Amino acid sequence: MELANGSRVAILGGGPAGSFTACFMLDLARRLSLQLEVDIYEPRGFYQCGPVGCNMCGGIISESLVQNLATEGLHLSPNMVLETINTYTLHTDYGSVDIGTPLEEMRIAAIFRGGGPRGAENQKPLPWDGFDWFMLQKAVQQGARHLPHRVAEIHRDGDGKPRLLMKNEGVRVYDLLVGAPGINNPASLRLFENMDFGYQPPKMMKAFIAEWYMGAEDVQERLGHVMHIFLLHLPGLMFAALTPKGPYATLVILGEGADEELANRLCRTPQMQALLPPNWQIPVQPCQCQPHIYIGAAKNPFGDRVVMVGDAGVSRLYKDGIGAAFRTAKACANTALTRGVAKEHFQRHYWPACQEMERDNLLGHGLFKVDGLLGWWPLFRHALLGVVRWEQNHPFSQRHLSRALWNTFTGSAAYTDILLDLLHPTTMGRFCWEVVKQAIPGSRSS
Ligand SMILES: Cc1cc2nc3c(=O)[nH]c(=O)nc-3n(C[C@H](O)[C@H](O)[C@H](O)COP(=O)(O)OP(=O)(O)OC[C@H]3O[C@@H](n4cnc5c(N)ncnc54)[C@H](O)[C@@H]3O)c2cc1C
Known part of the structure; x- marks a missing residue:
């Protein structure tokens, strides 16, 4: 045949x-x-x-895909790439930390899949592909x-x-x-x-996406070229991400409770409020949807x-x-x-x-399960943040946990590589040290 x-x-x-x-x-x-x-x-x-x-x-679009596309002669036009992300900020209940791109040439691109969010049709011609x-x-x-x-x-x-x-x-x-x-x-x-x-068909899970209009200036000023990841203790939330895209910010929520109600609760958290423009409100009719995401x-x-x-x-x-x-x-x-x-x-x-x-x-399922179990333990999150902060003062090649987190959220590497970075002796050693430090009363840093 x-x-x-x-x-x-x-x-x-x-x-x-x-x-x-x-x-x-x-x-x-x-x-x-x-x-x-x-x-x-x-x-x-x-x-x-x-x-x-x-x-x-x-x-x-992960950097590995940008490279694969280029190898096939498929170059993303500058009009398509609305943002080049070079930093992640991880927001937890116990503080935030910036994770810069682990290699200088690593960047991820933020694009729209269709013509753009509902309401954008008023701009003619559309400023993006x-x-x-x-x-x-x-x-x-x-x-x-x-x-x-x-x-x-x-x-x-x-x-x-x-x-x-x-x-x-x-x-x-x-x-x-x-x-x-x-x-x-x-x-x-x-x-x-x-x-x-x-x-x-594959196994799938509910997700939630909303395009929030903020205006290009506010997006640049408040969000920068940064993707903001939220690992917060909100029932129903696995994780959420807020990505700058031209005059919009794209909110993605994963978790069994991913819906408009959870988006509203997330919006009211101090971590999200610190990013949104003062007095900004979720638009009355935002472009939003509840698609399925692949899990098996x-x-x-x-x-x-x-x-x-x-x-x-x-x-x-x-x-x-x-x-x-x-x-x-x-x-x-x-x-x-x-x-x-x-x-x-x-x-x-x-x-x-x-x-x-x-x-x-x-x-990947195993890693998310471990994070789901340990993430509720304050000491675990404090120690995680401590290691990432400590790593930012070290050369790229030694930032194993930062690289693991970067690759988890960008999709640039396989979960096998992520696990190897997590289990690296330097990461494990520093993590244990952070746990001990956090466990000693009075030594916890914010
Ligand atoms: C919340 C969320 C966030 C995500 N974020 C990212 C991300 O940031 N980066 C990333 O790489 N991936 C992301 N994904 C995953 C990504 O969207 C999918 O993996 C990707 O769209 C899969 O492409 P596909 O072509 O298989 O399917 P689709 O993109 O769903 O395309 C299927 C096409 O088939 C057409 N079709 C369906 N039925 C018929 C029919 N009977 N006749 C003719 N045509 C038909 C549809 O109109 C559609 O255009 C995300 C997914 C979700 C849910």
Whole structure:
């Protein structure tokens, strides 16, 4: 079961995973002198402002992804990057600490996925480019066809080839179907569950995102080029992040209680109040949503002539979902074009790339569990802050805990590397010393 000259590939979903897959397939096809027809089905107008144009995300592009994109000749335009983040500030109930980029060249980019927050359409032309539209256009420039339709049904024809049905748009048959519907459209996931390859969607958790308008000056003055992370004892909160983006600040909340109510409570905390402009109020109708975030791999994400990429297959835990989409898209394109499109081809050549990420996610689950348990213990947080503060006076190469925290929130490294930094003898030794220091009455620093 192989792709040949004239083969047709359907990609269901034109988010990052779908567009990356199209780009990689068409690029490889050209190098193999293979004529391939690639159709991307994507009904969303990514150039539109507000939820209609947006694939609901914090919009952080890790530096590893910026580099990977550049290697593929995909350079983010200056209009797209609204902020270059070079510092994290960690806010806890016991104090705050700044974590500078662990290497001078490390920076992360903050972007909008769609046209921008609701209400931004009043600014014409829009002063920024959205990431998903940029990527979809790149795929079209490479030769993909963008069909602005929602796929309503999937069947197989007599030869076992996927047949896609669109409302009022007829039926098309393909040699390969790449599923990239993300995890925020249950009906689309059901299309694949109802097929014959035993697919079960990934595990997911509720999240909350809001775009708060503050004005560019206030954002620069109050937030700077800094991403603010909140590890606070608020019921239902795992962690929250406030990222500057032009005239907006993007608030992302993870945790089982992630909703508007929790955002309001977070907004009233002294840590958040210290950052917001005086008398600033949450806008009456902010652009906000409650998307799902990936927390565990899909079961059987491939079969004969069908393969799932991006969030709908395997992604990374709590971070760098776009980077994970890049990786699965690459592995999928390489497998389909150089090995074949049967289930056993994907099992042998695509699945290992997914498994590597999923194994690393297991470590991530462990790390977050430990933090969830110990984070309520004041001594633990005090000692953590103490180590990070101490590290800021040392060379980059010796800032193991700072690097671990930076990589946890940016998604720039695997959880395995993060664990190695956490377990580094210097980190552990200093941590124990901070615990002892904090435990001695009268010696606790604020
Ligand atoms: C709160 C939150 C914050 C996040 N922050 C970040 C971050 O800062 N950085 C990061 O890298 N990742 C982040 N992520 C993860 C990131 O959003 C996802 O990993 C990424 O969007 C996955 O890309 P995808 O292409 O698989 O799916 P999606 O981006 O969801 O795209 C799926 C596409 O498929 C289309 N589609 C669905 N059904 C159909 C159909 N039937 N027919 C045709 N088209 C269809 C949809 O319209 C959509 O455009 C975050 C996620 C959440 C929830």
